[in-house]
Amino acid sequence: xxxxxxxxxxxxxxxxxxxxILVGGPSRGTRFRPLxxxxxxxxxxxxxxxxxxxxxxxxxxxxxxxxxxxxGYYDESVFKDFIKEAASxxxxxxxxxxxxxxxxxxxxxxxHFRDAxxxxxxxxxxxxxxxxxxxxxxxxxxxxxxxxxxxxxILGTRVSEDAATNFxxxxxxxHSRRVLHYVEKPESHISNLINCGVYLFSVDAxxxxxxxxxxxxxxxxxxxxxxxxxNLESSFMADEDEExxxxxxxxxxxxxSDLADSKQFFVYETKxxxxxxxxxxxxxxxxxxxxxxxxxxxxxxxxxxSPNVIPPVFIHPTAHVDPTAKLxxxxxxxxxxxxxxxxxxxxxxVLEDAEIKHDAxxxxxxxxxxxxxxxxxxxxxxxxxxxxxxxxxVKNGVKVQSITILGKECGVGDExxxxxxxxxxxxxxxxxxxxxxxxxxxxxxxxKLTN
Amino acid sequence: MKALILVGGFGTRLRPLTxxxxxxxxxxxxxxxxxxxxxxxxxxxxxxxxxxxxxRPEIMERVLKEYEDKLGVKIHFSLENEPLxxxxxxxxxxxxxxxxxxxxxxxxxxxxxxxxxKALAEFHKSHGxxxxxxxxxxxxxxxxxxxxxxxxxxxxxxxxxEKPVEFVGNRINAGMYMLNTSVxxxxxxxxxxxxxxxxxxxxxxxxxxHSFDLEGFWxxxxxxxxxxxxxxxxxxxxxxxxxxxxxxxxxxYVHGGNVMxxxxxxxxxxxxxxxxxxxxxxxxxxxxxxxxxxxxxxxxKVKDHAxxxxxxxxxxxxxxxxxxxxxxxxxxxxxTIGDEIYVNGGSVLPHKxxxxxxxxxxxxx
Numbered sequence: 054x055x056x057x058x059x060x061x062x063x064x065x066x067x068x069x070x071x072x073x074i075l076v077g078g079p080s081r082g083t084r085f086r087p088l089x090x091x092x093x094x095x096x097x098x099x100x101x102x103x104x105x106x107x108x109x110x111x112x113x114x115x116x117x118x119x120x121x122x123x124x125g126y127y128d129e130s131v132f133k134d135f136i137k138e139a140a141s142x143x144x145x146x147x148x149x150x151x152x153x154x155x156x157x158x159x160x161x162x163x164x165h166f167r168d169a170x171x172x173x174x175x176x177x178x179x180x181x182x183x184x185x186x187x188x189x190x191x192x193x194x195x196x197x198x199x200x201x202x203x204x205x206x207i208l209g210t211r212v213s214e215d216a217a218t219n220f221x222x223x224x225x226x227x228h229s230r231r232v233l234h235y236v237e238k239p240e241s242h243i244s245n246l247i248n249c250g251v252y253l254f255s256v257d258a259x260x261x262x263x264x265x266x267x268x269x270x271x272x273x274x275x276x277x278x279x280x281x282x283x284n285l286e287s288s289f290m291a292d293e294d295e296e297x298x299x300x301x302x303x304x305x306x307x308x309x310s311d312l313a314d315s316k317q318f319f320v321y322e323t324k325x326x327x328x329x330x331x332x333x334x335x336x337x338x339x340x341x342x343x344x345x346x347x348x349x350x351x352x353x354x355x356x357x358x359s360p361n362v363i364p365p366v367f368i369h370p371t372a373h374v375d376p377t378a379k380l381x382x383x384x385x386x387x388x389x390x391x392x393x394x395x396x397x398x399x400x401x402x403v404l405e406d407a408e409i410k411h412d413a414x415x416x417x418x419x420x421x422x423x424x425x426x427x428x429x430x431x432x433x434x435x436x437x438x439x440x441x442x443x444x445x446x447v448k449n450g451v452k453v454q455s456i457t458i459l460g461k462e463c464g465v466g467d468e469x470x471x472x473x474x475x476x477x478x479x480x481x482x483x484x485x486x487x488x489x490x491x492x493x494x495x496x497x498x499x500x501k502l503t504n
Numbered sequence: 505m506k507a508l509i510l511v512g513g514f515g516t517r518l519r520p521l522t523x524x525x526x527x528x529x530x531x532x533x534x535x536x537x538x539x540x541x542x543x544x545x546x547x548x549x550x551x552x553x554x555x556x557x558x559x560r561p562e563i564m565e566r567v568l569k570e571y572e573d574k575l576g577v578k579i580h581f582s583l584e585n586e587p588l589x590x591x592x593x594x595x596x597x598x599x600x601x602x603x604x605x606x607x608x609x610x611x612x613x614x615x616x617x618x619x620x621x622k623a624l625a626e627f628h629k630s631h632g633x634x635x636x637x638x639x640x641x642x643x644x645x646x647x648x649x650x651x652x653x654x655x656x657x658x659x660x661x662x663x664x665x666e667k668p669v670e671f672v673g674n675r676i677n678a679g680m681y682m683l684n685t686s687v688x689x690x691x692x693x694x695x696x697x698x699x700x701x702x703x704x705x706x707x708x709x710x711x712x713x714h715s716f717d718l719e720g721f722w723x724x725x726x727x728x729x730x731x732x733x734x735x736x737x738x739x740x741x742x743x744x745x746x747x748x749x750x751x752x753x754x755x756x757y758v759h760g761g762n763v764m765x766x767x768x769x770x771x772x773x774x775x776x777x778x779x780x781x782x783x784x785x786x787x788x789x790x791x792x793x794x795x796x797x798x799x800x801x802x803x804x805k806v807k808d809h810a811x812x813x814x815x816x817x818x819x820x821x822x823x824x825x826x827x828x829x830x831x832x833x834x835x836x837x838x839x840t841i842g843d844e845i846y847v848n849g850g851s852v853l854p855h856k857x858x859x860x861x862x863x864x865x866x867x868x869x
Contacts (some may be wrong), residue, residue, distance in 0.1 A: 379825075395774070395792035395809045397826045397844065411774070412792040412809045414826040416844060429776075429794045429811045431828050433846065468794065468811065470828065470846075472863075 070195070071120050071170060072112045072179040074105055075159050076150075078126030087460035087477045088333045091422060093131050095183045099336050099402065100343035101354060101367040101385050103135060106142075107343055108181050111189030113143045119173055121146055123183075124162045126153045158301035160308050164263040175256060180304070182250035186339035188325035188346060194253045197230070197321045204258035204317040207232065207309070208251035210327040214242055216442045221248030221305050225320045232318040235309040246320065248305065249327050258316055259308075266307045329442065333475070334456030336419060338437070340402050341383035356380070363399075378409075393428070400436065410467070418457040421478070427467035432457055435473060446473075505625070506601055507545045507609035508554040508582075508594060509538065517727040520836030520853045521801075521818060526559070528613055529567055531801055532725060533738050533782050534766055538564075539571065541611055544619035546575040550609065553577050554600055556593035558584040591697035594688060602685045610699075612679030614726035616734045617718060618741055619680075627716050628682040631659065634712035635683045637704070639675040640722040648676040649700065651715050659714040664705065678718050728834045728851075732814055735799055736780040739764060759796075772808065790825070798829075807843070818854070831865065 076095045085094045095105040105123070112121055123132060132150045139148050151166045163170065163180065170178060177198065179191055190208070198206045209223050222243045224234035236243055302308070312318045326342045329335060347355055348365035356366040363381035368374055369388045378396040386392065387404045393411040403409065403420045410428040417434030426432055434456040435446050446455040457471055460478035465471055471486045515527025522530065528538035542553055555561070555568075561581045568579050582597045594601065594610065601608045607628055609621060620638065628636040639651050650673045654662040665672050677700065690703055697703065707713040721741055723734035739762035742749050751763045757771060760779030765771070769783045772791035782799040783789065789800075790808035798812050803820040806812065810823045815833040817823060824843035829835075833847045836854035841847060845858055849865030852858060856868055 397809065399844065412794065412811075412826075414809070414828070414844060429809075431811070431826075431846065470830075472846075 068117050068177065068199075069119055069173065069175040070115060070117045070177050070179065071122065071173075071175040072115070072118060072181065072191075073163060073170065074108050074112075074121065074123045074181045074183050075162065076105065076123050076125035076127065076132075076183045078153075078156060080126075080156070084332045085330075085336075086333065087458065087475060088336065088419065088421070090478060091461045093127055094330070095125075096131070096135060097336060098387060098404065099186070099330075099340040099385065100347060101369065101387075102343075104186070104330060104339070105135070105183050106139070107186070108183060108189065109139055109143060109146070109148070111191055112179065112181075113146050115179070115191050115195065117195075118146065119175055121148045122166070122170060123148070123150045124153065124166060125150070126156055128152070156301065158303040158307075160263045160266065160304045161302040163304075164260065164267070164302065167260055171256060171260075177253055177255050178259070180252045180254065184330045185250045185327065186330050186335075186342055187249060187251070187323065187327040189251060190321065190323055190325065191251075191253070193323075194251070194321045197319055198253050198255075201230070201319050202317065203253075203319045204255045205232075205312050206253040206319050206321055208249040209246045209320040209322045210249050211245050211322070212247050212442060214245050217245045217247055218242065219442065221309065222246065223248060223320050230319050230321070232309075232313045232320050235313045237305045237309075246322065248309070249323065250329075252304070258312070262308050262312060262316075263302060266302050266311065270302070270307075333419065333458050334434070334445075334454060336402060337383075337400060337417060337434070337456045340385050341400060344383050344385065375411075387422075400434075417455070419459065421459045421461045421463055421476075423461060424459045424463040424465075426459075426465045427469060429468045430465045431470045431472075432459065432465055433470070433472045505545075505548070505550040505606060505608070506552045506554070506603070507550045507611065508556055508597055508601060509541055509611045509613050510590060510593060511538070511555050511557045511613045513558055515726065518731065520834060520851055521728075521816065524819065524837040524854055526561070526564055527726075528555070529564060531784060531799075532616065532731070533735060533742075533764055533799075534784055536567065537616075537725070538568075538613055540616065541613065541619065542568075542571065542577065542579070543575060544621055545609060545611075546577045548621040548625065550621075551577055552580065552600055552603075554580045554582050554597040556582045556584065556597065558587065587696055588694075589696040589698045591691045591699035591703045592695065594683075594699070595691040595693055595697075598688050602688055605685055607682050607684045610681040610683060612724075614724045615679045615722065616725050616738055617678070617722040618720045618745075620716070620718060624680070624682050624716055627659075627714075631714050633660075633714055634686055634710070635681060635704070635707050636714045636716050637661075638678040638680040638718050639715045640678040640718040641674050642676050643674075645671065645674045645676065651675045651677065653715065654711075659716070660711060661704075661708050661713045661715055663708060664700070675715060675717070678722050679724070680718075682716075728816055729832050731816065732780075732797060732799070732832065735782060736762065736797065739780055739782070766802075804835075833862075 096103040129152055136148050153162050157165050194206045218239055221237045222239055223246045224244045225232050328338050330339050344365035356362050356368045358364040361379045366381040367385040371388045372386045372390045374392040375394040377394045378392045380398045383400045384398050385402045389406045390403045391408040395412045396409045397414045399416050401415050401418045404422045406423045407420045409426045412428055413426045413430045415432045417436055418432045437455050454473050454475055458475045460476055462479050463476045464481040466483040469482055471482055474486050511528055515522040518527050529536045572579055649664050649666045650668050652662050652673050654660045690706055721737035723737055725731045725734035751758055751765050753761045757775045757777050759776045762780045763778040765783040766785045768785050769787040771789045774791055775793045777795045780797045781795045784800055784802040786803050787800045788805045792809040793806050794811045796813045798815045800817045801819045804817045806823045807825040809826045811828045813830045815829040818835040819837045821835045821839040823841045826844045827841045829847045831849040833850045835852045838855045839852045840857040842859045847862040850862040850868055852868045
């Protein structure tokens with residue numbers, strides 16, 4: 054690997070860099086059901102592209118990037134087509150997928166594949182969680198990294214105080230931007246600057262840190278919780294079975310806190326959008342944010358605005374949209390989908406081969422692959438506030454699903470109204486379905502479930 | 505012949521419509537409710553109609569004036585200054601009702617049915633007693649006051665049983681009567697009196713009250729839910745008896761029949777209308793609109809692709825594109841429903857503009 058520069062500090066933008074995308078596996082991301090029953094979450098289309106495609110486009114803009122490595126525990130075949138397509142889309146960006154045979158945790162996975170990552174002698178690595186939606190300001194992070202002569206840079210964003218405790222919280226020095234303290238999902242309020250799940254590490258810092266964490270784990274089992282007189286006995290993971298779990302090392306819980314103690318660890322605070330893609334419903338705000346970004350950067354992928362197209366709207370070239378249908382804002386129409394005359398689609402994702410019949414109305418919803426929405430039907434979710442990081446809302450004192458989701462091959466009858474529901478695959482809805490009127494569970498089971 | 509119609513108050517049960525218009529003037533199947541009754545009375549030769557009201561009836565006087573000549577009836581307004589119950593207004597109008605010895609009709613104003621006045625008058629004459637009340641058969645008599653006949657007599661009433669626990673009969677008072685002028689002598693002046701609870705039991709005791717079975721449908725349309733049901737019954741009856749008043753079921757947009765459309769209304773392309781829809785004067789319906797079981801009052805407008813069911817759209821109201829109204833939604837005068845808005849059982853007061861979903865039945869002030 055002669056083309057790779059020798060590792061030496063302060064050698065400018067040419068510094069060898071790799072990117073790792075943590076894609077997880079089929080046993081993770083269950084909150085993305087029912088959509089992840091049919092497509093692995095990283096490959097789910099938002100704004101016309103798989104979730105990880107948005108990561109890739111950001112990585113491709115980093116000048117010194119050598120390679121992208123996806124790490125996860127999906128079967129290799131899962132990403133085969135994606136990698137093929139990405140290779141033609143990003144010809145100068147070698148992409149490979151490395152499969153963990155058991156879940157090793159975000160840091161454990163990195164460490165397990167350290168030889169592959171270090172091949173070609175990169176000086177630093179970006180690590181991206183695939184389940185975030187943001188503008189990925191990687192070059193800005195790299196600049197801070199250089200400016201501060203950092204060993205680690207984390208991407209942070211401000212959220213409301215009550216949302217903050219659901220995330221990793223960062224306490225930083227306002228002037229130096231050095232990370233002083235990091236705690237994952239604290240019980241009490243610590244800071245409203247949170248971890249976005251995007252990092253830039255010096256290879257010299259991250260791998261030794263993980264190694265130390267592994268050693269510490271083997272020497273001294275991790276405390277489940279702080280010992281008190283009540284749980285002293287049960288607070289140590291000591292038995293044989295738990296031994297295995299010791300191999301699971303997570304960046305958030307096991308590494309970041311230590312980095313904050315001893316290292317050159319800085320936070321780059323983004324003012325751009327940031328959202329987690331955890332639940333299936335969160336694909337709708339993610340879709341909206343990526344579409345707005347594409348609209349602001351005048352992407353030619355988007356449909357041309359017109360009286361019946363309120364931007365931003367993505368229409369796949371193979372979709373058929375009747376000229377009298379009205380779409381947008383924040384709508385993605387997938388391949389071969391059919392939108393009938395006088396239909397209305399707003400703040401929604403319509404997936405491949407789905408059909409929306411004439412005069413139907415689809416708002417704040419996801420219409421699954423091959424699903425059919427009948428004439429004059431109304432499929433409706435409830436918008437969540439832009440500052441909200443949750444996809445459930447409280448209606449009549451009951452927490453309900455905000456985004457309506459039709460899984461694969463669902464059918465909504467003519468004139469039927471579906472509101473705030475999640476429909477599992479192959480469900481036929483012939484009558485009104487809504488949580489609002491009955492307060493009953495809003496999960497509608499299909500005739501059969503695919504695995 | 506003479507008749508008295510018990511109009512009473514402004515009709516609070518039919519709010520928000522009655523905030524704008526007194527109930528007798530609210531269009532039921534494109535005709536003021538009271539006109540259905542006045543026309544039926546005029547058709548059997550009634551020449552004097554007394555409307556017993558307890559509010560100043562200026563608007564009604566103005567509206568009904570034009571019908572006096574057209575129908576050849578004199579319409580009198582009898583104003584109660586204090587509530588007189590259901591019998592008191594008869595005494596108050598004694599001068600007109602007793603101007604000759606012929607019997608007179610009494611009607612509650614909220615009732616829709618195939619008014620059987622001719623047969624009623626003939627039946628009343630045939631038995632020769634003081635009074636006849638029209639009765640209708642109901643499925644659940646336990647909710648009403650039930651009429652019980654004398655043993656071995658088909659029509660002479662023996663007693664009334666209020667909300668019977670055990671089955672005693674299934675005929676209830678339909679709110680229409682024919683009475684001899686002698687009944688007026690049974691009612692005290694200036695005292696609130698109930699015709700059902702005081703006057704009729706007294707006549708029954710003398711064996712002078714008969715029942716007359718109503719053929720066909722009957723509905724009290726005093727509140728929105730029943731107004732819509734009553735409209736369905738009325739339109740179904742028209743379909744059998746006067747189909748020319750309805751739009752032909754062969755019309756492309758008609759779905760399931762029972763559709764009445766004023767000739768001044770405009771209907772867009774690719775609509776599906778019916779069953780049980782009434783579209784009033786100067787109403788404008790956009791393209792791809794779906795209507796069922798609803799009444800659109802004069803001057804209202806429904807924009808493209810809207811979906812409306814079990815709803816009364818008030819005068820001059822506008823329903824936005826892709827809006828969905830259902831579950832006994834009532835829009836008052838000049839209400840605007842925004843595009844894509846959902847209203848579930850909303851009762852919307854006049855001049856309101858609705859910009860957010862109404863997910864649960866509620867009154868929007």
